Amino acid sequence: MNRRDFLQSAGLAGAASVLPLFGETNGVAWAQPAPATTKTGASAIDSPYRNLLILIELKGANDGLNTVVPYADPAYAKLRPRLALEPASLITLSEREALHPSLRPMHALWENKQLAIVQGLGYPSPNLSHFRSIEIWETASKSEEYLDAGWLARTFAQTPPPRAFAADGVVVGSNDMGPLSGLGTRTIALADTAQFLRTARLAQAGRDERNNALKHILAVESEIVHAASKLNTNYAFKTEFPKNAFAGQIRTAAQLVASNAGIATIRLTLGSFDTHANQLGTHANLLRDLAEGIAALKSALTELNRWDSTLIMTYAEFGRRPKENQSNGTDHGTANVHFMTGGKVNGGLYGQAPALTHLDGNGNLPFALDFRSMYSTIISQWWGQDASRVLNGKFAPLDLIKS
Amino acid sequence: MNTNNSSVIFKRWPACFALTLGVVLLPGFLLLPLAGMANSSDKLTADDARHLLNRSGFAASRQDIATFTGMSRQQAADKLVGESRTDAVTPPPKWINEPIVPASKYRDMSPEDREAERKLNAERAFDLREWWFREMLTTTSPLTEKMTLFWHNHFATSQQKVRHTSLMYQQHVLLRKYALGNFGALLHQVARDPAMLIYLDNANSRKEQPNENFAREVMELFTLGEGNYTEQDIKQMARAFTGWSIDRETGEFMFRRGMHDAGEKVIFGKKGYFEGSQALDLLLRRPETAQFITRKLWREFVSPTPDEKEVARLADIYRESGYNTAKLMQAMLVSDVFYAADNRASLIKSPVEFVLGTLKQFDIDTPNLRPFVLASALLGQNILSPPNVKGWPGGENWINSATLLGRKQFIDRLFKNEDRMEATMNALDEMAARSGTPPPPGQAQRQQRNVERAMAALKWNLDNWSKPFAQTGSGSDEKNGALGMSKLVLAVAPRRLPAGNNAADWARGLVADPAYQLK
Numbered sequence: 048m049n050r051r052d053f054l055q056s057a058g059l060a061g062a063a064s065v066l067p068l069f070g071e072t073n074g075v076a077w078a079q080p081a082p083a084t085t086k087t088g089a090s091a092i093d094s095p096y097r098n099l100l101i102l103i104e105l106k107g108a109n110d111g112l113n114t115v116v117p118y119a120d121p122a123y124a125k126l127r128p129r130l131a132l133e134p135a136s137l138i139t140l141s142e143r144e145a146l147h148p149s150l151r152p153m154h155a156l157w158e159n160k161q162l163a164i165v166q167g168l169g170y171p172s173p174n175l176s177h178f179r180s181i182e183i184w185e186t187a188s189k190s191e192e193y194l195d196a197g198w199l200a201r202t203f204a205q206t207p208p209p210r211a212f213a214a215d216g217v218v219v220g221s222n223d224m225g226p227l228s229g230l231g232t233r234t235i236a237l238a239d240t241a242q243f244l245r246t247a248r249l250a251q252a253g254r255d256e257r258n259n260a261l262k263h264i265l266a267v268e269s270e271i272v273h274a275a276s277k278l279n280t281n282y283a284f285k286t287e288f289p290k291n292a293f294a295g296q297i298r299t300a301a302q303l304v305a306s307n308a309g310i311a312t313i314r315l316t317l318g319s320f321d322t323h324a325n326q327l328g329t330h331a332n333l334l335r336d337l338a339e340g341i342a343a344l345k346s347a348l349t350e351l352n353r354w355d356s357t358l359i360m361t362y363a364e365f366g367r368r369p370k371e372n373q374s375n376g377t378d379h380g381t382a383n384v385h386f387m388t389g390g391k392v393n394g395g396l397y398g399q400a401p402a403l404t405h406l407d408g409n410g411n412l413p414f415a416l417d418f419r420s421m422y423s424t425i426i427s428q429w430w431g432q433d434a435s436r437v438l439n440g441k442f443a444p445l446d447l448i449k450s
Numbered sequence: 451m452n453t454n455n456s457s458v459i460f461k462r463w464p465a466c467f468a469l470t471l472g473v474v475l476l477p478g479f480l481l482l483p484l485a486g487m488a489n490s491s492d493k494l495t496a497d498d499a500r501h502l503l504n505r506s507g508f509a510a511s512r513q514d515i516a517t518f519t520g521m522s523r524q525q526a527a528d529k530l531v532g533e534s535r536t537d538a539v540t541p542p543p544k545w546i547n548e549p550i551v552p553a554s555k556y557r558d559m560s561p562e563d564r565e566a567e568r569k570l571n572a573e574r575a576f577d578l579r580e581w582w583f584r585e586m587l588t589t590t591s592p593l594t595e596k597m598t599l600f601w602h603n604h605f606a607t608s609q610q611k612v613r614h615t616s617l618m619y620q621q622h623v624l625l626r627k628y629a630l631g632n633f634g635a636l637l638h639q640v641a642r643d644p645a646m647l648i649y650l651d652n653a654n655s656r657k658e659q660p661n662e663n664f665a666r667e668v669m670e671l672f673t674l675g676e677g678n679y680t681e682q683d684i685k686q687m688a689r690a691f692t693g694w695s696i697d698r699e700t701g702e703f704m705f706r707r708g709m710h711d712a713g714e715k716v717i718f719g720k721k722g723y724f725e726g727s728q729a730l731d732l733l734l735r736r737p738e739t740a741q742f743i744t745r746k747l748w749r750e751f752v753s754p755t756p757d758e759k760e761v762a763r764l765a766d767i768y769r770e771s772g773y774n775t776a777k778l779m780q781a782m783l784v785s786d787v788f789y790a791a792d793n794r795a796s797l798i799k800s801p802v803e804f805v806l807g808t809l810k811q812f813d814i815d816t817p818n819l820r821p822f823v824l825a826s827a828l829l830g831q832n833i834l835s836p837p838n839v840k841g842w843p844g845g846e847n848w849i850n851s852a853t854l855l856g857r858k859q860f861i862d863r864l865f866k867n868e869d870r871m872e873a874t875m876n877a878l879d880e881m882a883a884r885s886g887t888p889p890p891p892g893q894a895q896r897q898q899r900n901v902e903r904a905m906a907a908l909k910w911n912l913d914n915w916s917k918p919f920a921q922t923g924s925g926s927d928e929k930n931g932a933l934g935m936s937k938l939v940l941a942v943a944p945r946r947l948p949a950g951n952n953a954a955d956w957a958r959g960l961v962a963d964p965a966y967q968l969k
Binding site: 221 | 561564608611754795796797798830837843846852854855856858862942962964965967968
């Protein structure tokens with residue numbers, strides 16, 4: 048029986064005002080956390096996580112081949128009699144690669160050498176189930192390995208972001224914590240900051256040392272209260288945000304940054320990219336939302352003077368099959384292309400172009416670069432931390448961050 | 451472990467003990483010498499009865515608790531197990547016996563027809579979930595439902611992959627039939643269950659290229675647990691299950707001799723011409739299997755941290771009974787550890803327990819449970835669609851900032867005085883928006899209409915429900931007042947006992963308390 052149990056047994060618990068009289072027990076202060084009303088600027092805090100990471104999940108698996116198009120490869124048009132994009136319509140990047148026309152708003156990033164295109168990302172023994180493969184990506188596990196915590200949760204467990212930060216991570220527009228799940232990561236999920244601040248009043252900070260389940264619930268409540276005390280919607284942007292649903296997430300992300308409350312990671316979700324049927328229109332719209340969103344985010348972050356301390360990365364569970372299906376769509380595939388951008392990004396092409404003539408037995412692409420190299424880049428180059436323990440192995444980082 | 455009953459009450463309800471007995475300063479540990487005296491013939495107090503009923507079912511009513519109060523532990527467990535069912539009370543959806551769309555026909559369908567077929571199945575999966583919710587809410591044996599949910603989580607299979615909803619129904623019938631039946635028989639049946647054969651890809655497993663998915667999971671997740679077999683065992687066992695497939699036209703189990711590897715295998719160091727059934731028997735012979743299942747049931751019914759000594763004792767009972775699940779549950783539900791003070795309120799309600807429990811506890815009546823199925827899904831538990839073959843991680847994983855605020859919003863809107871129906875609808879909308887996975891066009895409108903209809907038909911009156919508690923008006927009464935209400939609604943004393951004279955406000959205060967998330 049510890050001291051608190053004794054107090055509870057003696058009928059004294061609940062009388063919160065009594066507790067502080069007893070000071071500390073087992074090194075744990077009992078006093079309720081002081082309401083953190085001071086909106087201390089997080090810019091004053093020195094931490095590697097002053098460098099912000101924004102993840103954009105392309106939920107449902109984006110078709111990489113129609114995003115960064117290998118237009119010069121004759122196999123491309125052959126595999127996609129109906130879905131191959133017209134070369135003349137594309138935004139040419141090199142003699143081999145071109146961007147989908149919907150990505151025009153991101154072209155300036157390429158021109159300014161701030162857009163990195165990482166091709167051929169995947170992992171050995173690919174799994175083609177959405178659920179399982181996103182779990183592999185988000186926990187950075189091997190194909191046959193089940194890990195409980197996300198790769199960012201492990202990163203933050205190794206080197207925690209400052210307690211004064213509003214949160215370790217904020218998940219916008221989803222209530223699945225993805226790479227931030229587990230290990231007590233302080234993650235807040237919200238759709239809209241103003242709405243979060245309204246509903247957060249339902250949470251009460253508190254603690255309980257005896258009942259572990261209650262302890263967990265109260266810790267989550269405290270995180271909500273803590274984040275709500277730091278976030279605000281005061282800043283009025285000059286940037287004009289587009290009007291679609293994803294732009295709502297982009298605006299929320301920009302607002303979170305404008306709160307200057309300290310957040311290491313923000314995760315956004317766009318989808319669904321699971322285009323098994325009639326892909327062309329749906330895909331064009333989604334990529335337009337993505338590109339307009341990223342362009343707006345760049346503008347907003349520049350306005351806040353945070354573009355140089357922000358890294359944006361897209362990810363998804365897998366790519367889509369090179370050969371189109373009978374329904375004018377594409378099925379689940381393997382290797383894929385993703386973007387990294389930000390003020391400190393060395394723009395250009397990384398990884399390897401898709402080997403369209405070397406497909407596996409299922410007609411899927413071989414991967415050229417392990418997806419964990421992206422994470423290794425973020426952990427070691429962006430945050431200056433040791434990546435090998437978090438990733439349970441050595442994955443060479445890409446040289447795409449300007450020092 | 452301290453199992454003395456008065457001490458149990460004392461630790462959980464310090465204020466009430468103090469007030470009703472007037473013993474303010476007697477510390478709980480002075481009663482410790484009495485520990486160990488409790489045994490299964492002890493009479494259940496109201497708190498014991500509530501604990502038993504809320505762990506083995508959903509949100510017990512005052513009548514239920516009164517029925518069980520005064521019974522011995524053994525009588526109570528016997529009654530629960532004795533009243534268990536092997537089939538559902540609620541009539542199932544009409545389409546369950548419709549034949550599946552055969553693979554040959556599906557191949558020839560136009561993209562539009564395939565999409566329509568996919569949508570029809572997704573819609574039917576909602577019918578099925580709603581039907582199961584109704585059964586959980588109205589059954590005479592909540593323990594049967596808890597066990598069926600347990601097996602659904604154990605033999606996790608998702609409609610999203612299986613697609614044919616009628617096959618999901620068949621599997622469900624099987625899990626329910628064996629809910630408290632023989633685990634060995636259940637394992638054998640599940641291994642040839644068409645939904646499982648599709649879900650873990652065994653339907654395509656052939657001699658030339660054995661699929662190891664089922665062989666791996668049957669050991670890791672269904673019987674032995676990780677670390678009790680080798681990769682070699684997986685490969686060999688996969689061979690034993692080659693040819694266990696389905697008839698693509700009817701969806702029934704089919705043994706395809708031509709695909710089967712009848713050769714000699716070495717499993718767990720034993721050589722033999724093992725077939726699938728014999729491989730399963732090898733698994734059932736291993737003591738780890740009973741321990742693995744017992745440990746998992748412990749986490750569901752007793753506490754998040756299995757007591758290994760007790761697990762070993764219970765697992766022996768299980769194994770010696772030939773995997774009689776009813777026997778194991780009886781032994782678990784009369785044990786001292788089940789009633790131990792430290793294990794009370796130690797578990798977090800699952801979304802289904804939270805949502806359905808709220809409806810049941812407050813007598814909220816609705817002809818349409820679809821919005822509550824949706825609410826539970828948005829809070830993280832979409833039955834018939836577990837996240838993966840491991841099932842829902844459960845426990846503390848149920849609660850993160852999104853799901854906790856989601857739970858609070860659900861309660862907040864449901865218990866608001868004004869604009870109750872409209873508000874609940876908005877809450878569900880907001881949750882849907884936040885979930886980030888908007889349902890496909892058409893389905894959204896249908897869901898919306900469903901929600902509207904259900905909310906319009908929602909019949910409940912918190913004032914009426916609260917009235918019996920207000921009768922004495924005394925805040926210190928065991929059965930009445932805010933304290934009495936909290937002892938019904940919460941598994942542990944609230945952080946703050948609601949004050950004031952309005953009994954409906956007590957209820958609003960109690961459901962907003964963090965303790966409401968516990969069972």
